[in-house]
Amino acid sequence: MGYTIPMKRILLWTNCILLLLLFSSCSGLIPGKNEEAAGEEIKTEEPAFVDVLPDMTVSSLFPADYKYEPLPTLNESARDKLIVIDPGHGGIDVGSIYREGMEGELFEKDIDLAIALRLKDFLEAAGAKIYMIRDTDVYVYHRARGGIANEVGGDLFISIHNNASQYSHVQGTEVWFYDKVDAYGRTLEELYGISSHTIASAIQNELLAALGTADRELRTDVEMAVLARTSMPAVAVEGAYMTNPDDIQLILADEYADIYAYAVAKALIGVMNEAY
Numbered sequence: 001m002g003y004t005i006p007m008k009r010i011l012l013w014t015n016c017i018l019l020l021l022l023f024s025s026c027s028g029l030i031p032g033k034n035e036e037a038a039g040e041e042i043k044t045e046e047p048a049f050v051d052v053l054p055d056m057t058v059s060s061l062f063p064a065d066y067k068y069e070p071l072p073t074l075n076e077s078a079r080d081k082l083i084v085i086d087p088g089h090g091g092i093d094v095g096s097i098y099r100e101g102m103e104g105e106l107f108e109k110d111i112d113l114a115i116a117l118r119l120k121d122f123l124e125a126a127g128a129k130i131y132m133i134r135d136t137d138v139y140v141y142h143r144a145r146g147g148i149a150n151e152v153g154g155d156l157f158i159s160i161h162n163n164a165s166q167y168s169h170v171q172g173t174e175v176w177f178y179d180k181v182d183a184y185g186r187t188l189e190e191l192y193g194i195s196s197h198t199i200a201s202a203i204q205n206e207l208l209a210a211l212g213t214a215d216r217e218l219r220t221d222v223e224m225a226v227l228a229r230t231s232m233p234a235v236a237v238e239g240a241y242m243t244n245p246d247d248i249q250l251i252l253a254d255e256y257a258d259i260y261a262y263a264v265a266k267a268l269i270g271v272m273n274e275a276y
């Protein structure tokens with residue numbers, strides 16, 4: 001009695017063979033793949049992180065016990081991830097304002113950009129891939145930023161801000177996050193290997209230690225556009241209050257952008273090496 005192979009099984013085999021053929025032809029088409037692999041062997045060392053450490057004297061405004069050690073580099077799988085950095089505001093959207101219309105007027109958009117550019121330096125030196133929502137003083141509609149991050153295939157989104165309040169006594173650091181789920185109810189941890197909360201928490205702790213600011217704790221907001229419209233894990237960092245007399249002294253200090261960026265980079269590298 002002859003054995004007949006069920007039709008379904010034949011189709012399955014055919015599919016497998018087709019996939020194998022497709023895969024082998026595709027990998028053959030990837031340019032430079034072999035050269036890259038060969039290049040690995042002659043690569044001598046990891047990026048020298050110490051080169052991008054802020055060349056600064058930290059004034060007594062900031063905690064003296066915070067250590068500015070060379071940051072670790074990202075592990076191989078973390079280097080494959082795309083970090084989207086979103087410097088708050090820009091162009092006609094100036095953000096919060098210090099001394100509005102007066103001498104020494106300062107716009108939040110400019111500090112946010114300075115911090116974001118330093119953050120880019122630190123993370124790139126660690127081996128990260130970065131996409132900047134803006135890297136000059138241009139206007140980007142805030143509701144469009146999440147969509148841009150999705151389009152470029154971001155794995156992690158970080159928005160850089162400083163805060164303001166109508167009450168001058170309000171001060172401190174807060175990090176916003178939103179742990180959304182996709183249409184099938186899958187969590188960010190399931191989809192991206194890390195939650196927004198994990199990232200937010202690490203950044204909050206590191207910033208408090210580096211800046212010595214008051215702890216305004218983690219906050220969640222389902223409607224904040226950059227958090228809600230991004231599909232990847234996303235956080236919005238509010239370093240300090242431009243409207244508070246103590247916080248503004250920190251913001252005005254030359255080393256503020258370096259310290260802020262260093263602390264955020266350190267936290268990000270830590271959670272990414274753990275997660276990926």
Ligand SMILES: [Zn+2]
Nearest residue numbers: 088095161162
């Ligand atoms: Zn802002």
